[in-house]
Amino acid sequence: MPIREDRLRDLFLDLVRIDSLSRREGAIAQRLAAELLKLGASVEFDEAGTAVGGEVGNLIAHLHGTTSAEPLLLCAHMDTVEPGAGVKPVIDGDVIRSDGTTVLGGDDKSGVAIVLECLRACQEDGLPHPPVEVVFTICEELGLLGARHLDLGRVRARRGLVFDSDAAGFVFTRAPGSTLVEVVVRGRAAHAGMAPERGVSAIRVAADAIAGMRLGRIDEETTANWGTIAGGRAINIIPDEVRLRGEARSHDLAKLQAQLDHIRQCFDDAVARHPGASIEMRLEEMYQPMSVGDDAPIMQLLLAAAAQAGRTVASAGMGGGCDANILNQRGLQVVNLGTGMRDIHTTNEWLKVSDMVAAAEVTLALVTLAADRT
Numbered sequence: 001m002p003i004r005e006d007r008l009r010d011l012f013l014d015l016v017r018i019d020s021l022s023r024r025e026g027a028i029a030q031r032l033a034a035e036l037l038k039l040g041a042s043v044e045f046d047e048a049g050t051a052v053g054g055e056v057g058n059l060i061a062h063l064h065g066t067t068s069a070e071p072l073l074l075c076a077h078m079d080t081v082e083p084g085a086g087v088k089p090v091i092d093g094d095v096i097r098s099d100g101t102t103v104l105g106g107d108d109k110s111g112v113a114i115v116l117e118c119l120r121a122c123q124e125d126g127l128p129h130p131p132v133e134v135v136f137t138i139c140e141e142l143g144l145l146g147a148r149h150l151d152l153g154r155v156r157a158r159r160g161l162v163f164d165s166d167a168a169g170f171v172f173t174r175a176p177g178s179t180l181v182e183v184v185v186r187g188r189a190a191h192a193g194m195a196p197e198r199g200v201s202a203i204r205v206a207a208d209a210i211a212g213m214r215l216g217r218i219d220e221e222t223t224a225n226w227g228t229i230a231g232g233r234a235i236n237i238i239p240d241e242v243r244l245r246g247e248a249r250s251h252d253l254a255k256l257q258a259q260l261d262h263i264r265q266c267f268d269d270a271v272a273r274h275p276g277a278s279i280e281m282r283l284e285e286m287y288q289p290m291s292v293g294d295d296a297p298i299m300q301l302l303l304a305a306a307a308q309a310g311r312t313v314a315s316a317g318m319g320g321g322c323d324a325n326i327l328n329q330r331g332l333q334v335v336n337l338g339t340g341m342r343d344i345h346t347t348n349e350w351l352k353v354s355d356m357v358a359a360a361e362v363t364l365a366l367v368t369l370a371a372d373r374t
């Protein structure tokens with residue numbers, strides 16, 4: 001088999017031992033650049049690092065094709081979440097886990113390792129491949145910042161794969177769009193013991209609004225959540241200000257808008273019931289929904305590749321957002337192939353090497369099939 005399990009595993013173990021918290025991707029970027037240069041790729045960095053206050057920008061590598069077929073994008077992110085410094089991977093047969101004090105960083109070093117192993121296998125076995133563009137992004141975990149600031153002028157490919165989801169054997173083609181919601185509720189301060197009737201409690205107004213609000217799972221495609229709430233000054237002061245931060249997500253933009261309208265209505269109604277109160281609401285689109293059909297060229301290629309590799313890959317929807325949302329929004333056609341990472345963003349994170357191998361085999365088949373697609 002061209003994909004070499006031992007080499008993939010060893011590379012993965014090397015990569016997770018290199019600290020790469022968001023905005024501190026300098027060391028891992030250096031290592032990945034060296035790997036790509038060894039493969040004969042040209043490597044550059046864009047200005048995204050400056051834009052987000054990080055050590056380094058997005059890594060963009062170009063590998064000449066053996067044919068002049070349409071270029072193919074392979075994308076994963078370099079950063080990992082906290083606690084993610086000093087990862088000590090523990091190997092237990094096919095399973096690699098963290099030692100329980102940090103995340104493993106399989107999110108997303110499994111994706112990075114799969115991309116590199118595919119390119120190595122391609123070169124070693126002299127397999128045909130189209131021009132390949134590798135993008136390793138920064139700061140995905142901070143709200144897809146690297147992909148947002150990716151200099152697309154440096155990327156020719158308009159279709160490809162992102163490797164950043166858990167379920168092995170699945171490709172995520174649908175993901176919700178997400179909007180950040182910030183609300184400031186203002187009331188009026190007064191002494192809580194001597195003159196409570198002169199005050200308007202911002203906490204009460206907020207509670208009143210939230211009590212009647214649809215939250216959690218709204219329907220199959222839509223969710224909403226308040227993540228943080230902060231306000232008040234002291235126990236003897238009627239609170240004059242409360243700040244809430246939350247989000248709404250939906251695969252359907254009309255449903256997302258309906259939920260945002262509902263949230264605003266709940267606050268407006270609450271304000272009307274509490275004379276003297278007011279609200280300020282700010283919305284920020286985090287990313288748009290993505291939806292790539294099974295009949296899209298990239299999916300046709302992927303399904304053919306899975307068949308050729310003797311693997312099954314099923315398309316699915318996911319509840320989170322990733323770089324693929326931004327790339328699709330920016331005009332590319334990409335889908336998100338599962339790498340086998342499990343229990344991500346926890347100190348119990350683990351994965352199976354055999355799942356990474358399966359994803360790498362499908363990817364390698366896709367790369368070779370793409371060599372004669374124009």
Ligand SMILES: [Zn+2]
Nearest residue numbers: 107108140164
């Ligand atoms: Zn990730």
